[in-house]
Amino acid sequence: MSITPLSSTPFAAVASARRTAAAPFRGRIGRDARSGHYAVAHRYRLHLSTACADGLRLAIGHSLLGLGDTCPVTLLPAVPDCPGGGHAALRPLYEASAHRYTGPAHAPVLSDDWSGRIVSAHAPDILRDLDHLPRHGDPLHPAGWESTVEAVERLCAEEIEQSAQYAGAADTDPAARAAALDGLLDALGRLERWLTGEEYLVDGRITAADIHLWVCLVQLDTVHRCHLDASAVHRIADHPALWSYARRLAAHPAFGTHLDLDGIARRHHGHCQGLEAAGAAVQILDWAAHATGLPHTPRR
Numbered sequence: 001m002s003i004t005p006l007s008s009t010p011f012a013a014v015a016s017a018r019r020t021a022a023a024p025f026r027g028r029i030g031r032d033a034r035s036g037h038y039a040v041a042h043r044y045r046l047h048l049s050t051a052c053a054d055g056l057r058l059a060i061g062h063s064l065l066g067l068g069d070t071c072p073v074t075l076l077p078a079v080p081d082c083p084g085g086g087h088a089a090l091r092p093l094y095e096a097s098a099h100r101y102t103g104p105a106h107a108p109v110l111s112d113d114w115s116g117r118i119v120s121a122h123a124p125d126i127l128r129d130l131d132h133l134p135r136h137g138d139p140l141h142p143a144g145w146e147s148t149v150e151a152v153e154r155l156c157a158e159e160i161e162q163s164a165q166y167a168g169a170a171d172t173d174p175a176a177r178a179a180a181l182d183g184l185l186d187a188l189g190r191l192e193r194w195l196t197g198e199e200y201l202v203d204g205r206i207t208a209a210d211i212h213l214w215v216c217l218v219q220l221d222t223v224h225r226c227h228l229d230a231s232a233v234h235r236i237a238d239h240p241a242l243w244s245y246a247r248r249l250a251a252h253p254a255f256g257t258h259l260d261l262d263g264i265a266r267r268h269h270g271h272c273q274g275l276e277a278a279g280a281a282v283q284i285l286d287w288a289a290h291a292t293g294l295p296h297t298p299r300r
Contacts, residue, residue, distance in 0.1 A: 023122035024094075024103060029110075029129035037112065037119050039132040041070045044119065046126075047090060048108035051078035051263030053215050054123035055108045060211050061127050063254035066136030076107050078263030079270045093118050124153065127208060140208040148202055152209040156216040159187035164220055168227025181232055192239040199248075206252070214255060217246045221284045222261065223268045233282040247290045256291030 029037045029044070037044075046062060048055035055076075062073060076087050084104035094105045097118040110119045110126045120126050131139045141149055166172055166180035191213070194201065201209040225233045237243065249255045 023120070024101075025097060025109075025118045025121045026125060027119040028125060029119065029132050039134070041134045043112060043114055044071050044133070045111050045113050046071060046073045046108065047076060047087075047093070047111060048073065049076040049078055049080075049087075049263070049267075050258045050260045051267040052107060053219050056218070056258055056260075057211050057215050058108050058123060058127055058130070059258040060215070060254055061130050061140055061208065063258070064137050064140065064206060064211075065130055065133070067130065067133060070134050071130070078260060078267050080107075085271070127211070138205065140211065142203050142207060145202050145207065145209075149207060149209045149212075152201060153212045155187055155191075156212045159183055160216050161219060161224070163187065164224035164228070167232065168224055170227070181228075181235075185235055188236060188239050188242060192242050195241045195245050197241075199245075206249075206254075210249060214246060214249045217242070218259065218264070218287070222264050222287070225282065225284065226268070230282050233284065237282075237284045243285060246285060250285070250287060250290040259287060259291045261287055 027037055029039050046058055048058050050056045050059050059073065062068075062071065074089075076089060080086055081088050082091070082105060085106060086104035087107050088105070090105035090107060090109055093109060093111055093116070094101045094103070096116050106121060108123055108126065109121050110129070111117065112119050120129070128141055131141055163180045163184035167177050167184055169177065172180075200206055201213060220236065225236070228236075250259065
């Protein structure tokens with residue numbers, strides 16, 4: 001499938017700038033000791049909230065790779081408890097990693113238990129580097145398919161998530177909102193054709209491309225539709241192969257067990273300044289009914 005970036009629109013340009021913005025820590029796990037952070041079991045730790053889209057992606061990847069005995073996970077509250085969207089539990093790690101650090105202690109984070117410092121706070125790099133750790137599952141970024149996986153990642157970020165956000169922004173010009181919705185529907189239509197007759201996006205199996213798309217669809221139905229009108233949500237739902245794919249992956253233990261619907265809702269309402277629209281009442285999927293082993297998450 002050919003994926004054409006939505007680079008001609010202003011909201012895609014903003015999305016691209018946000019994706020490439022420098023994280024405070026961008027270390028990488030290498031394949032040998034010369035990398036500084038080389039791949040070894042029981043050295044690294046993930047700190048994440050599954051109510052956060054990036055955290056949910058990493059939790060799914062961690063499960064698919066079978067890293068439970070190799071790289072422990074520390075779960076954070078659904079709603080950040082510090083100004084700027086940071087987590088108090090991560091503050092010691094940030095301060096140990098940078099002298100007089102004053103920025104927010106954002107999640108997710110990959111830390112080095114040997115040094116007590118942060119390796120990376122850049123979620124896309126972390127997801128790629130999990131492939132390097134001693135694992136029990138197949139790699140999430142199969143050789144020969146890297147460019148396709150990256151194209152799906154860009155499509156989800158720029159043509160779906162950012163387009164959906166602009167389409168539901170009350171303070172945006174109506175023509176710009178309509179253009180954003182058109183871009184969103186075009187992207188969903190291409191994915192619909194791609195998935196018709198296919199179980200997964202790449203290589204006939206679950207890869208990072210599926211993680212990116214599934215989390216994107218979760219966000220589209222649980223967050224972005226709240227700011228769209230009912231007509232727009234019905235048009236988004238009119239992609240049967242795409243939403244059947246979403247239901248199928250929700251039933252996979254590595255996906256459904258990490259789905260914190262209550263946490264996603266509380267996180268969204270905790271920071272969102274937008275107005276709720278009629279689409280909020282038009283749920284596309286009953287995620288709780290399809291998710292396998294959906295855990296009960298107590299309110300914090």
